[in-house]
Amino acid sequence: MIYINDKSELPIYQQIYEQIKEDIIKGVLVEGDKLNSTRALAKELCVSRNTVENSYYQLSIEGYVESLPGSGFIVKNINEELFLYPNESSDELHKNIVKGNESSLFNDDPLLYKYNFQYGNFDDSTFPYSLWRRLTAEALLSIDTKKINFYNHKQGEPGLRMEIMNYLKIFRGVSCTAEQIVICSGNQHALDLICKIFSKCSPEIAIEEPGYDGSRIVFENNDFEIHPISVKSDGINISELENSSAKIVYITPSHQFPTGIIMPIQNRIHLLHWANQNDGVIIEDDYDSEFRYHSRPIPSLQSIDKNERVIYLGTFSKALSPGLRMSYMILPKWLLSKYNQLFNSYYPTVPWLQQKIISLYMSGGHWERHLRKVRLSYKKKHDTLIQTLTSLMGDKVIIHGNNAGLHIVLEFVNGEKQDWLIETAKAYKIKVYPISQFWYTKENYSNNMILMGFSMLNEEEIIEAVTILKKIWFNQKDTEAVT
Amino acid sequence: MIYINDKSELPIYQQIYEQIKEDIIKGVLVEGDKLNSTRALAKELCVSRNTVENSYYQLSIEGYVESLPGSGFIVKNINEELFLYPNESSDELHKNIVKGNESSLFNDDPLLYKYNFQYGNFDDSTFPYSLWRRLTAEALLSIDTKKINFYNHKQGEPGLRMEIMNYLKIFRGVSCTAEQIVICSGNQHALDLICKIFSKCSPEIAIEEPGYDGSRIVFENNDFEIHPISVKSDGINISELENSSAKIVYITPSHQFPTGIIMPIQNRIHLLHWANQNDGVIIEDDYDSEFRYHSRPIPSLQSIDKNERVIYLGTFSKALSPGLRMSYMILPKWLLSKYNQLFNSYYPTVPWLQQKIISLYMSGGHWERHLRKVRLSYKKKHDTLIQTLTSLMGDKVIIHGNNAGLHIVLEFVNGEKQDWLIETAKAYKIKVYPISQFWYTKENYSNNMILMGFSMLNEEEIIEAVTILKKIWFNQKDTEAVT
Numbered sequence: 001m002i003y004i005n006d007k008s009e010l011p012i013y014q015q016i017y018e019q020i021k022e023d024i025i026k027g028v029l030v031e032g033d034k035l036n037s038t039r040a041l042a043k044e045l046c047v048s049r050n051t052v053e054n055s056y057y058q059l060s061i062e063g064y065v066e067s068l069p070g071s072g073f074i075v076k077n078i079n080e081e082l083f084l085y086p087n088e089s090s091d092e093l094h095k096n097i098v099k100g101n102e103s104s105l106f107n108d109d110p111l112l113y114k115y116n117f118q119y120g121n122f123d124d125s126t127f128p129y130s131l132w133r134r135l136t137a138e139a140l141l142s143i144d145t146k147k148i149n150f151y152n153h154k155q156g157e158p159g160l161r162m163e164i165m166n167y168l169k170i171f172r173g174v175s176c177t178a179e180q181i182v183i184c185s186g187n188q189h190a191l192d193l194i195c196k197i198f199s200k201c202s203p204e205i206a207i208e209e210p211g212y213d214g215s216r217i218v219f220e221n222n223d224f225e226i227h228p229i230s231v232k233s234d235g236i237n238i239s240e241l242e243n244s245s246a247k248i249v250y251i252t253p254s255h256q257f258p259t260g261i262i263m264p265i266q267n268r269i270h271l272l273h274w275a276n277q278n279d280g281v282i283i284e285d286d287y288d289s290e291f292r293y294h295s296r297p298i299p300s301l302q303s304i305d306k307n308e309r310v311i312y313l314g315t316f317s318k319a320l321s322p323g324l325r326m327s328y329m330i331l332p333k334w335l336l337s338k339y340n341q342l343f344n345s346y347y348p349t350v351p352w353l354q355q356k357i358i359s360l361y362m363s364g365g366h367w368e369r370h371l372r373k374v375r376l377s378y379k380k381k382h383d384t385l386i387q388t389l390t391s392l393m394g395d396k397v398i399i400h401g402n403n404a405g406l407h408i409v410l411e412f413v414n415g416e417k418q419d420w421l422i423e424t425a426k427a428y429k430i431k432v433y434p435i436s437q438f439w440y441t442k443e444n445y446s447n448n449m450i451l452m453g454f455s456m457l458n459e460e461e462i463i464e465a466v467t468i469l470k471k472i473w474f475n476q477k478d479t480e481a482v483t
Numbered sequence: 484m485i486y487i488n489d490k491s492e493l494p495i496y497q498q499i500y501e502q503i504k505e506d507i508i509k510g511v512l513v514e515g516d517k518l519n520s521t522r523a524l525a526k527e528l529c530v531s532r533n534t535v536e537n538s539y540y541q542l543s544i545e546g547y548v549e550s551l552p553g554s555g556f557i558v559k560n561i562n563e564e565l566f567l568y569p570n571e572s573s574d575e576l577h578k579n580i581v582k583g584n585e586s587s588l589f590n591d592d593p594l595l596y597k598y599n600f601q602y603g604n605f606d607d608s609t610f611p612y613s614l615w616r617r618l619t620a621e622a623l624l625s626i627d628t629k630k631i632n633f634y635n636h637k638q639g640e641p642g643l644r645m646e647i648m649n650y651l652k653i654f655r656g657v658s659c660t661a662e663q664i665v666i667c668s669g670n671q672h673a674l675d676l677i678c679k680i681f682s683k684c685s686p687e688i689a690i691e692e693p694g695y696d697g698s699r700i701v702f703e704n705n706d707f708e709i710h711p712i713s714v715k716s717d718g719i720n721i722s723e724l725e726n727s728s729a730k731i732v733y734i735t736p737s738h739q740f741p742t743g744i745i746m747p748i749q750n751r752i753h754l755l756h757w758a759n760q761n762d763g764v765i766i767e768d769d770y771d772s773e774f775r776y777h778s779r780p781i782p783s784l785q786s787i788d789k790n791e792r793v794i795y796l797g798t799f800s801k802a803l804s805p806g807l808r809m810s811y812m813i814l815p816k817w818l819l820s821k822y823n824q825l826f827n828s829y830y831p832t833v834p835w836l837q838q839k840i841i842s843l844y845m846s847g848g849h850w851e852r853h854l855r856k857v858r859l860s861y862k863k864k865h866d867t868l869i870q871t872l873t874s875l876m877g878d879k880v881i882i883h884g885n886n887a888g889l890h891i892v893l894e895f896v897n898g899e900k901q902d903w904l905i906e907t908a909k910a911y912k913i914k915v916y917p918i919s920q921f922w923y924t925k926e927n928y929s930n931n932m933i934l935m936g937f938s939m940l941n942e943e944e945i946i947e948a949v950t951i952l953k954k955i956w957f958n959q960k961d962t963e964a965v966t
Contacts, residue, residue, distance in 0.1 A: 017779070054778070062781055063717075063748040063751075124631070133619060149605040149806055151806075188830060196704050221825055265545050268546075325831060346700070351834060
């Protein structure tokens with residue numbers, strides 16, 4: 001018996017469809033049963049025949065019934081036992097079900113601390129909000145705005161690539177054509193593409209020890225064999241690299257992450273020589289090259305490479321905003337055919353509109369002005385942090401990686417332990433960060449360092465926080481008075 | 484001799500730095516050479532001593548010189564032979580250099596044709612331009628707009644995931660929590676994540692033959708063994724699937740791509756049964772489920788799966804815009820721990836601002852209104868195309884996959900060849916598309932079909948184009964008069 005609810009939001013044809021479907025699933029109607037004729041059911045329910053026909057048509061295209069000439073609509077066998085009583089006994093995987101926890105979605109707010117020495121995020125003062133609104137409008141009115149409804153070029157918008165090419169040429173000495181540039185959704189995406197390019201011929205990678213774990217995990221997830229190479233005071237240990245079987249090395253030569261070491265020119269030449277001799281490839285991650293406070297930026301390795309040995313990675317995450325999820329990679333020309341062969345049917349990953357907005361942002365000169373502005377702002381924060389640490393903590397700490405970037409590493413000469421330092425700070429609503437995850441071989445880490453980013457705090461906050469840290473870390477009897 | 488050019492845009496300290504660096508690279512200055520004292524050089528060049536110190540400092544941090552107490556600045560050995568004369572002889576890779584062709588960047592304009600039956604792109608009438616401007620402003624003024632400067636949750640914005648969850652529950656019967664949803668940069672990105680989840684345990688995948696090549700290439704690039712399974716008139720051949728060793732199958736059950744076949748309920752149950760029996764996983768790509776013109780949408784496979792066998796994929800590319808590069812995947816709960824283990828250190832790939840805008844778009848009811856509007860628009864185009872093809876080409880063609888989606892497949896009963904059909908149309912500025920690439924095993928393709936998308940053309944254009952196609956394909960003696 002089919003029941004029509006006039007108050008339901010469901011259309012009548014759908015109510016009929018649902019009830020007949022339910023009867024078939026439950027076995028009330030079984031294979032071979034004939035549905036009422038559309039005329040009869042329409043009359044019975046006081047609805048139009050067309051409505052009933054719609055219901056039957058839907059049941060028919062989904063396979064619950066079939067229309068047989070001369071016989072009307074006949075119920076088909078749907079094997080309802082399988083439908084109602086799924087076989088769970090053979091199900092090994094099912095036992096591992098993780099209980100969902102909706103609240104965990106909302107639980108990673110970096111603003112829970114009063115002083116957050118987070119690396120990577122920025123306060124909202126640095127983002128050009130009103131300009132973004134204006135450029136959005138401009139992009140949506142531009143001559144090529146119809147591209148918002150297209151699948152566009154897999155390597156990214158040509159106009160944006162030209163802007164990046166020009167920027168890199170002037171500011172990083174990078175020599176390339178726009179054809180060599182691939183716009184990516186962050187450096188992890190770029191590294192994933194690189195892994196696919198090399199996975200067949202040489203799935204081994206040398207990485208810096210310590211080094212950036214967010215890159216390492218991409219190599220691991222692509223089943224690359226990891227060769228950790230120690231970082232000395234002048235950068236990656238090239239003798240160790242020469243003794244490894246890896247032909248690809250991932251490095252951060254301009255500001256090694258996390259130690260902040262600059263690779264000197266001798267080692268750069270040595271590294272390029274290694275690549276030439278071994279058919280090697282160097283992945284240069286130039287993640288924060290825009291920020292050097294007491295000298296000019298260090299020229300990129302790519303700029304002194306004469307043999308196309310370097311894949312260059314850059315990002316907008318540090319200099320503009322990590323929420324953009326946009327970076328770029330420069331492939332040597334000889335890799336383009338391999339890249340195109342693998343990714344010919346791929347689509348870009350960065351939204352067209354954002355590419356267009358950033359293209360306008362760069363061509364309008366806003367990008368360079370922004371860099372000058374934030375470099376000055378970060379320099380003040382940097383100088384304040386270094387001066388305060390130096391004057392308050394003196395010879396109890398060694399500051400690594402200063403004069404550049406957006407973070408420092410603080411080493412404790414008396415061996416205070418990382419986790420204790422973090423926990424102690426946390427009790428006073430100060431968040432400083434572990435560094436242990438950057439070692440591939442955990443035993444290589446001396447466990448007496450922390451990471452401090454300085455982009456989220458203003459100068460007053462930096463002084464306040466370091467003052468508290470000094471007391472709680474080195475002068476525990478005074479801590480009562482701190483808060 | 485250092486020369487200062489007062490008219491140069493380069494700062495003076497940089498001019499000094501560049502010239503000394505050049506001298507070191509060229510070997511004019513060699514290891515052990517002492518630079519002039521900063522005082523002497525400043526006097527010689529009539530610049531401030533501070534300027535010269537800046538130059539020397541930069542040379543020093545880059546490793547060209549070193550400052551020795553009491554001796555001033557001494558040139559270091561940079562192994563300049565390697566620098567100037569890179570060893571190219573051992574370079575196998577170098578021989579494969581592809582010549583860059585900048586113009587190829589601009590050469591893929593889909594607007595070169597008068598009538599373009601392209602599948603996937605849309606004309607700009609469907610994009611909500613002015614609303615997008617308004618929502619952008621709203622997002623940039625919203626309470627969580629500071630997130631634009633953060634590295635946010637790897638699975639995407641919680642608010643957006645809640646919106647998608649609610650939409651899928653109502654419109655696709657999909658049952659999930661927001662915790663199971665991962666926002667992706669298109670379905671290729673989603674499939675790439677899925678490949679990494681299963682690469683260790685079961686790198687074999689069953690796909691539809693014919694099926695979507697843009698997905699297949701992702702499996703191939705992840706080194707999955709491909710098992711093509713033929714598509715019958717009721718969907719993928721499950722007996723063939725049962726006989727293959729693949730435990731994972733990728734399918735498009737609601738509107739098989741490209742054939743348009745709907746998998747009936749019997750086969751859906753059968754397929755779920757296969758998954759239960761074999762610890763199998765079904766990847767359901769529900770790419771164009773929003774568009775069904777003469778019946779309700781077909782319920783998703785995920786909605787009748789009681790054993791968490793289905794990974795569900797959906798996209799905004801067809802229903803809103805392919806330029807957004809945004810899709811989503813619903814993982815079964817038991818896969819979440821594996822997902823989190825692999826991707827714990829990953830960042831999201833979709834820009835925060837776009838996620839926020841679409842979240843506002845959905846919560847404001849615009850999304851449902853948009854779907855109703857474009858569904859009506861595409862229905863008119865679809866009906867016009869089907870009616871015109873039927874009336875003009877009659878029994879010379881079979882139309883596959885109509886009544887849904889944004890494309891049809893046209894099969895030519897007299898065996899006209901795909902490439903001839905395309906070339907003939909091209910001569911009259913009509914673009915129709917090949918379908919051969921969707922077969923993994925090319926020999927399985929009968930070579931007498933083409934793909935026609937109908938989203939880019941209006942009804943008049945469809946009628947005009949089909950009228951021309953009829954003449955040039957079936958009535959060649961009349962073609963003179965067509966143009």
